[in-house]
Amino acid sequence: MVRQKNRFLLVQFEFEPDIVQSCDDVVMAITKSSSSSKKRKLTSSSGSSSSTSIETMKAIQQVNATDIYRSLQEAITQNFGLVGACTSDVQVRLYDPKARFAIIKTTRDKYPQVRSCLAFLTEIKQGVDSLKVVASTIAVSGSARTARNAAFDEVKKRFFARDFSGGEQWTNMSRMAMEKELQELEECLDKIDSGC
Numbered sequence: 771m772v773r774q775k776n777r778f779l780l781v782q783f784e785f786e787p788d789i790v791q792s793c794d795d796v797v798m799a800i801t802k803s804s805s806s807s808k809k810r811k812l813t814s815s816s817g818s819s820s821s822t823s824i825e826t827m828k829a830i831q832q833v834n835a836t837d838i839y840r841s842l843q844e845a846i847t848q849n850f851g852l853v854g855a856c857t858s859d860v861q862v863r864l865y866d867p868k869a870r871f872a873i874i875k876t877t878r879d880k881y882p883q884v885r886s887c888l889a890f891l892t893e894i895k896q897g898v899d900s901l902k903v904v905a906s907t908i909a910v911s912g913s914a915r916t917a918r919n920a921a922f923d924e925v926k927k928r929f930f931a932r933d934f935s936g937g938e939q940w941t942n943m944s945r946m947a948m949e950k951e952l953q954e955l956e957e958c959l960d961k962i963d964s965g966c
Contacts, residue, residue: 777881778863778917779874780909780924781888783838785830786902787823788870829899835862838872841894845887858883863914864958868951869925871908873917881910918959925955 839862847855858880865872876884885907893900908924911917929948 775878778911781872783870784904835865845891
């Protein structure tokens, strides 16, 4: 029996409202720190309509592994044709809508093809709607265990960066929330090992 060698890609998804918000934050930080006498009035793109942004945020929370799989298969078909889509064995093992990352399993020979198609992935179709997205590969692992560890480390790093960015101290409530969130994620990540 021949052993099938796989690669696990840890992929981060950034949706359009997140990117716009981070750009607005950078612009605000630059305008606060500038000491020029001329003040320019900057127009914000986030003030368009709050109902549209609420609908978009609800749609982002409803994205699941199947939507990502279909969009990735479509990107592979567009870039490598039908033969590329048929020969690349792709499985979305986990998608976490809170952390917005996915673990994608593929064969060792086809992982460069899948990784390049992730770079070309610009939208995730959800029913009739499509959400603009930027997908970036954070880590490539050879086993489910190392992929799980990389995902757990990434979530912990994001969580600590989020909590300490405002200069706030840990409270018991924030510590309990962190422990609960990390425990839920760990249970979700343990399913990856058992499913391989």
